[in-house]
Amino acid sequence: MSRAATAIGVLGAGSWGTALAIQLARNGQAVSLWARDPEHVAAMAADRRNARYLPDNAFPDGLQPTADFDAAVAAGDVVLVAAPSHAFADTITRLQPLLQPGQGIVWACKGFEPGTGRLLHEVAQKQLGDDVPLGAITGPSFAREVAMGLPTAVTVAAFDEDFSREVAQRLHGEAFRAYTSTDMVGAELGGAVKNVLAVATGIADGMGLGDNARAALVTRGLAEMMRLGEAMGARPETLTGLAGMGDLVLTCTGDLSRNRRLGLALGRGDDIETAVRDIGQVVEGIGTSTEVRRLSKAHDVSMPISREVFGIIHQGQDPKACVRRLLARDQKPEHAS
Ligand SMILES: NC(=O)C1=CN([C@@H]2O[C@H](COP(=O)(O)OP(=O)(O)OC[C@H]3O[C@@H](n4cnc5c(N)ncnc54)[C@H](OP(=O)(O)O)[C@@H]3O)[C@@H](O)[C@H]2O)C=CC1
Numbered sequence: 123m124s125r126a127a128t129a130i131g132v133l134g135a136g137s138w139g140t141a142l143a144i145q146l147a148r149n150g151q152a153v154s155l156w157a158r159d160p161e162h163v164a165a166m167a168a169d170r171r172n173a174r175y176l177p178d179n180a181f182p183d184g185l186q187p188t189a190d191f192d193a194a195v196a197a198g199d200v201v202l203v204a205a206p207s208h209a210f211a212d213t214i215t216r217l218q219p220l221l222q223p224g225q226g227i228v229w230a231c232k233g234f235e236p237g238t239g240r241l242l243h244e245v246a247q248k249q250l251g252d253d254v255p256l257g258a259i260t261g262p263s264f265a266r267e268v269a270m271g272l273p274t275a276v277t278v279a280a281f282d283e284d285f286s287r288e289v290a291q292r293l294h295g296e297a298f299r300a301y302t303s304t305d306m307v308g309a310e311l312g313g314a315v316k317n318v319l320a321v322a323t324g325i326a327d328g329m330g331l332g333d334n335a336r337a338a339l340v341t342r343g344l345a346e347m348m349r350l351g352e353a354m355g356a357r358p359e360t361l362t363g364l365a366g367m368g369d370l371v372l373t374c375t376g377d378l379s380r381n382r383r384l385g386l387a388l389g390r391g392d393d394i395e396t397a398v399r400d401i402g403q404v405v406e407g408i409g410t411s412t413e414v415r416r417l418s419k420a421h422d423v424s425m426p427i428s429r430e431v432f433g434i435i436h437q438g439q440d441p442k443a444c445v446r447r448l449l450a451r452d453q454k455p456e457h458a459s
């Protein structure tokens with residue numbers, strides 16, 4: 123099969139893979155959208171929509187669902203991975219032997235490798251070496267709104283500026299602005315850490331703590347993200363930009379956020395298993411809270427809000443006790459000198 127700059131394979135037909143596939147097809151790309159379940163593929167092909175994840179959005183003509191992983195990888199010069207972060211490493215391992223010279227990989231997953239805290243570009247680089255162009259799509263972007271064609275801005279980060287430009291050009295279009303960045307660490311860190319902070323603000327809102335508390339959590343959460351970012355080599359402007367502050371504002375305030383919705387349920391006193399089942403889609407903040415805890419310890423960075431989210435999710439701690447602990451912390455200057 124010949125590969126072309128006007129064709130692309132998207133691996134993962136959840137809500138975000140499907141929305142990005144719709145956006146790419148809107149821009150005239152021939153899109154092969156791969157899903158792992160052949161029945162799901164058959165249903166999408168018949169309905170010309172993804173009834174499981176984005177039922178309200180019809181597929182543009184250029185979008186073809188496929189159950190053929192190899193064909194999706196071979197479709198274009200760029201392969202877009204849109205699996206949850208816990209499936210990222212396996213996806214890279216599976217596609218590695220299929221990669222042809224000149225092909226690049228970009229992903230839309232927001233999280234860390236479970237168990238190691240590695241950023242996804244570190245996972246990909248370790249597996250593939252330095253010769254394969256790699257990039258990450260991040261920023262404030264609810265799948266449903268992108269699929270509807272509502273105005274959205276994202277960042278495409280890659281060490282290789284030509285590659286980030288190429289991916290951005292494929293995505294950029296009417297109502298969809300794709301910026302570029304060379305700060306992979308900041309772009310990936312912002313998109314991952316915001317998941318934990320969206321759970322935190324959801325919990326506060328679920329407990330009825332008010333608008334002041336939400337604004338305080340967003341702002342102090344950003345301070346946590348920036349401290350970790352400084353320790354890990356992120357650029358501060360990335361974290362005050364779309365990948366950090368932008369996504370933080372979106373997911374800490376927008377009820378389409380699955381992470382915020384998990385928090386709302388926990389804050390109302392629901393148990394986590396029921397909340398996750400009711401949401402029915404990936405909630406990255408659950409695993410990410412463990413990895414943020416790991417990284418904050420490894421880099422000796424104070425992240426009290428993220429720590430309490432970890433305690434509530436993984437240690438069964440009472441949200442009320444967590445709030446009391448946060449409020450009882452020592453008084454101090456807002457900005458460390
Ligand atoms: N939805 C959004 O608005 C946005 C999501 N993201 C990020 O995109 C990534 C994907 O999320 P999203 O599409 O929303 O998730 P969804 O829950 O909507 O869909 C999950 C998708 O991943 C597949 N999947 C689940 N487990 C595995 C696995 N072990 N191996 C391979 N595939 C698997 C599912 O397949 P199946 O149906 O067969 O179970 C499904 O296609 C996440 O990292 C998320 O943070 C980023 C920006 C926006």
Ligand SMILES: O=C(CO)COP(=O)(O)O
Nearest residue numbers: 261262263264379380381
């Ligand atoms: O990352 C997202 C929007 O930018 C999606 O957020 P949730 O995973 O919390 O739904």
